[in-house]
Amino acid sequence: MSKLHAYATLMQQLQFAQAHLTAYQAAAQFAPTEDLAQQEVEALTLNRYMYANLLAASLSNWLDYAIKPECVYDYPDDWGEYRSLGSETRRRFHHSKCPDCKAYLSETSGGAYIYTGENVSNLTGCLSYDYEEGGDDAFQQQSKDVCTQTDIAECSNEDFTTQYNAWFAKAQPAMLPWVRAFQIDFQDEGNASGQECACENGITAYSVTEANASSCQISCRADVNCRAFQFNALVDGVLNYSSSEIGTCSLFSCTLEAWSGCATSDQCPMSTSCRIGDPRCLTQADCEWANGQDGTARDCTAIPRSLSTDDGASCESSDECVGLASFCRVGDKRCVTDDQCDATTTDCTKMSKTTPAGTTFSQMSGGQNCVDLNVYARFEVADFAECMNYCGFSCNAVAFQGSSCVVYEACVPTVVWKQTGWKYFMKWLPTKAAEDQACAQVYYGMNGTTVS
Numbered sequence: 001m002s003k004l005h006a007y008a009t010l011m012q013q014l015q016f017a018q019a020h021l022t023a024y025q026a027a028a029q030f031a032p033t034e035d036l037a038q039q040e041v042e043a044l045t046l047n048r049y050m051y052a053n054l055l056a057a058s059l060s061n062w063l064d065y066a067i068k069p070e071c072v073y074d075y076p077d078d079w080g081e082y083r084s085l086g087s088e089t090r091r092r093f094h095h096s097k098c099p100d101c102k103a104y105l106s107e108t109s110g111g112a113y114i115y116t117g118e119n120v121s122n123l124t125g126c127l128s129y130d131y132e133e134g135g136d137d138a139f140q141q142q143s144k145d146v147c148t149q150t151d152i153a154e155c156s157n158e159d160f161t162t163q164y165n166a167w168f169a170k171a172q173p174a175m176l177p178w179v180r181a182f183q184i185d186f187q188d189e190g191n192a193s194g195q196e197c198a199c200e201n202g203i204t205a206y207s208v209t210e211a212n213a214s215s216c217q218i219s220c221r222a223d224v225n226c227r228a229f230q231f232n233a234l235v236d237g238v239l240n241y242s243s244s245e246i247g248t249c250s251l252f253s254c255t256l257e258a259w260s261g262c263a264t265s266d267q268c269p270m271s272t273s274c275r276i277g278d279p280r281c282l283t284q285a286d287c288e289w290a291n292g293q294d295g296t297a298r299d300c301t302a303i304p305r306s307l308s309t310d311d312g313a314s315c316e317s318s319d320e321c322v323g324l325a326s327f328c329r330v331g332d333k334r335c336v337t338d339d340q341c342d343a344t345t346t347d348c349t350k351m352s353k354t355t356p357a358g359t360t361f362s363q364m365s366g367g368q369n370c371v372d373l374n375v376y377a378r379f380e381v382a383d384f385a386e387c388m389n390y391c392g393f394s395c396n397a398v399a400f401q402g403s404s405c406v407v408y409e410a411c412v413p414t415v416v417w418k419q420t421g422w423k424y425f426m427k428w429l430p431t432k433a434a435e436d437q438a439c440a441q442v443y444y445g446m447n448g449t450t451v452s
Contacts (some may be wrong), residue, residue, distance in 0.1 A: 013058055014178055017051040045185075052182040059179050060416045063171065069113050069120065069160045071147035072106040079103060079140040096142075102129045103146060105155060106164065115167045123163050126155035127380035176415040177222040183365055183415065184221060185443040189239040192441070196434035197230045197252045198392055199267045202307065211235075214241045216249035220442065224371075224412055225253040227396075228429050228441045239438035255396060256281055256412045256427055266307040269375065269409060270322045270394055273302035273310070302310060308393045309335045322394045323376035324407050327351060353392045355451050361388060361398065361425035365445040367417030369424050370397055375409040379420045386449055391427055398426045413444055425449065 024044035031037035033244075078097035104110065105128045112119050114258025121128045143149055147157045186192070196203075211219065213231050220226040231239060256267055260281050262274040268281035275287050277299030282290070287300035308322040309315045313335055315328040321335035328335055331347025341348035380403050381387045387405035391398050397411030401422045413426060428441045 010055070010058055010062060010175065010178075013055060017055065017182065017414050021048055021051070048182055048185075049365070052179075055179045055182055056366070056415065056417045059175060060418075063168070063416060066164075066168070066171075067114055068164050069121075070109060071155060071157050071160045073103045073146050075103045075105050075144065076101045079245045080144050098142070101142070103142070109155075109160075113163055113167065115171070116163075118163075120159050120163050124155070124159040126159045127153050128155055130383065142262060172416075176224055180224055180415045181218070181221040183368070183444065186217060186220075186440040187443065189241070189438070189440075193234060193238045193438045194433060194435055195431040195439040196437040197228050197250070198430050198432045198441040199252060200307070200430055201254065201255035202264055203252075203254050203256060203267045205252055207249075207251040209249050210246055211249040212244050212246055213239055217241060217440070218248075219249060220251055220440075223251060224415065225255075227250045227254060227426065228252045228439055230437055230439050232437050234436065234438055237435065239440065249411045252429060258282065259286070264307075265303045265305045266322075270311075270324070273305075275299065276301045276303055299300070311335050311337070311340070318353045319392055321353075321392065324375070324392070324395060324409060327353070353389050355389050355391055356430075357451055359388070359430070359451045360428040361391075361449045362428060362439070362441070362443050363445040363448065363449075364413050364424040364426065365417075367419045368413050368415075368444065369399070369418065369420055369422065370408050370411035371414050376406050378403045379407075381405045383451070385451075388425075388449070395427065397424060397426050420422075 021044055024040050024047065028037045028040035028044065028412070031040055032130040075096060076151070083095055083097055108180055110119060110121070110128050116123075120126060146154055149156055206225070207219070207223070209219070215232065216229050216231045220229040220405055231247050231249040232254065233243070233245040234240070235243045235245065240406050256262060256269065258269060258281050262268055262279055262281050265273040268274055272281040272283055272286075274280070274300070275282055276351050278290060284300060284302070287298070291298055305322065309320040309324050311321075311323050314333055315321060315335045316333065318327040318335075321327060323335060323337065325337045326335040327350040329341055329346065330349040330351065332341055332344060338348070377390075379387070379390055381390070382403070387398055387400050390405055391407050394409050395407045397408040399406040399408070399422045411426065426442070426444055429439070431439050
């Protein structure tokens with residue numbers, strides 16, 4: 001295997017796949033009849049799904065079975081050895097056989113890591129040779145396993161692990177968007193046109209640029225957080241990827257992380273609020289800690305939610321509750337979890353949650369699942385229709401298997417696939433009618449389910 005950067009092989013696969021799909025696209029554009037053009041488009045779609053599977057498998061194998069750098073030293077003859085001087089009747093003295101020797105990293109270990117082009121010494125600052133101390137007792141410091149010595153300045157196994165981890169941390173965000181581009185599709189141009197993207201929680205676009213429609217679509221394809229893009233330079237009122245007209249391209253995810261800037265608490269993840277004196281999504285403890293860090297006295301009062309209801313606050317229906325596992329109760333008109341309600345003596349019967357009619361859930365492909373598995377709630381349900389209803393105000397995805405349903409607050413679909421036996425669905429954004437806009441939602445797979 002030649003010493004190429006890790007992405008070289010995958011890049012060749014990506015380029016081949018793109019060239020193949022471009023050929024189908026060109027054939028459709030110049031087809032003599034509409035029927036032939038449609039056949040070419042259908043072939044393009046089927047081949048894109050095929051390449052999505054192949055590229056995801058290729059990327060998964062590369063990341064799971066990557067070549068890891070290894071610590072190996074070359075030791076000179078007599079390294080760590082000594083000779084004894086003296087006799088049986090006189091005191092014996094040990095003298096190093098190699099008093100001024102040095103042990104260096106092997107050529108392979110000390111060279112550039114195949115995936116990054118950097119050597120371990122440059123990346124971690126460790127030294128590539130062992131002790132310089134000479135003298136008759138040098139053998140006592142000449143370790144025969146330098147790689148395990150973590151208490152010295154020389155390069156050790158720990159430094160090589162750091163080198164690998166540094167590459168891996170960069171490899172995923174660098175490579176994932178390229179493969180994701182083959183995994184997703186978009187709502188057709190006709191249905192996307194005349195619509196404006198509108199997050200339930202009022203979060204605005206996280207990226208706004210000037211581009212043509214085709215470049216706008218590519219920007220969303222290459223961003224793992226993008227759930228829909230909005231574009232305003234329509235041709236005769238319809239989104240047209242062939243047009244070179246420049247317009248405003250906006251990307252939407254409709255989720256914020258804790259500590260993100262905010263305008264209202266409805267935009268913040270559950271358990272956090274936007275603060276009057278510190279407009280970020282913070283818990284009370286986080287806000288007070290931030291004040292202590294810079295010696296300020298910003299007002300940590302939470303801005304009340306207006307579109308949703310926090311845990312413990314009064315409610316009229318469960319659809320108001322921001323908590324994934326929180327419900328308004330028949331005997332306790334507050335948004336509370338089962339545990340919170342069980343601690344009272346009231347009727348804890350849940351008021352049902354209902355997802356609005358017309359809400360679409362796009363099924364993810366193959367072994368895709370959610371990157372963010374930290375914020376979720378699990379329920380037992382009769383069918384998938386009931387599962388969709390549990391995906392309320394703060395939910396953006398569901399997983400379904402048999403009679404089990406899991407809802408997520410900030411799911412980001414994986415690019416590297418793993419079979420779990422579950423089916424995962426991303427919830428589409430709500431939209432508003434707007435003649436001069438198009439909101440193209442992401443299709444993650446071939447199937448979509450709409451709440452009736």
